[in-house]
Amino acid sequence: MFELHQVGENTFYLQSPAKIGIYRASPTEVYLIDSGNDKDAGRRIRKVLDEQGWTLRAVLNTHSNSDHIGGNAYLQSNTGCKIFAGGIERAFTERTILEPAFLYGGFPCRELRHKFLVAQESEALDFSDEAFPREIEIVPLPGHFFDMVGFRTPDDVVFLADCLSGKPTLEKYGITFIYDVAEYLKTLEKVKQMQAKMFVPSHADATESIAELAEFNINKVHEIAEKILEICAEPMSFEAILQRLFEEYELKMTFEQHALVGSTVRSYLSWLYDNDRLTADFEQNILRWRRT
Secondary structure, eight states, X not given: OOOEEEOSSSEEEEOSSSOEEEEESSSSEEEEEOOOSSHHHHHHHHHHHHHHTOEEEEEEOSOOOHHHHTTHHHHHHHHOOEEEOOHHHHHHHHSTTHHHHHHHTSSOOGGGOSTTTSOOOOOOBOTTSTTSOTTSEEEEOTTSSTTOEEEEOTTSEEEEETSOOOHHHHHHHSOOOOSOHHHHHHHHHHHXXXXXXXXXXXXXXXXXXXXXXXXXXXXXXXXXXXXXXXHTTSOEEHHHHXXXXXXXXXXXXXXXXXXXXXXXXXXXXXXXXXXTSEEEEEETXXXXXXXX
16 A cells, blocks of 8 residues: 556556555655545655655645545645645635535534544645646546546646546445536546546546546446436335435445435435436425436
């Protein structure tokens, strides 16, 4: 873990649960793309940078999920580096309680207030700040999270953040987190057409061709949507739909899974409802969804 892989003349990544990109702007100065899930990740990143004789100038965050910003605070306090984040992601990076509060839909109970959902807070600058490295292209990738982006380095290496998952992950877990299904599908269609020397998704293998994996992810979205429609052949409450999906994909319910998968299922329900594939009615003060 945290092995250094070179994928361009000046572009590298660290193998970790969520891959961490490195762009070498000069022989001695680098930018990170994301920072891992906690301060231990920050320590291990710094160890690699020190071994290479590299000074960290800034962390460029793709989005604010805790497994991508968890090392920010440690690196910022120990190196003085800048942190860059955009839009809503910047607000979530600076006030990390927002992530579990958003997922839960209220003040999160103690089972949701842990480092995997609440990273240490860090001060962030917007991508528009003059200190942002303009040689690195910002690639909008909304859908998985609010204002998620990827980055293309001058070596034509594209870091794709969480806009798609590897086949083993999708086959194991079935349902991966999505905030906005419509935007997510648009992003996957865009990614399917992209060209680059190398693509580095956070949770899939680096590859020279991304189209097949993007199509696999698109098909998975439609598969889940069809399962929801099948479940809703009769009026069903949200909790009943969620229970059936957990059974279908052999998932185990916990507070964290209820929040993460539950939020995703609500996003699917909104998408299907907005596209007139589901109706919604209140029966005996319970919201029930039904296939049109």
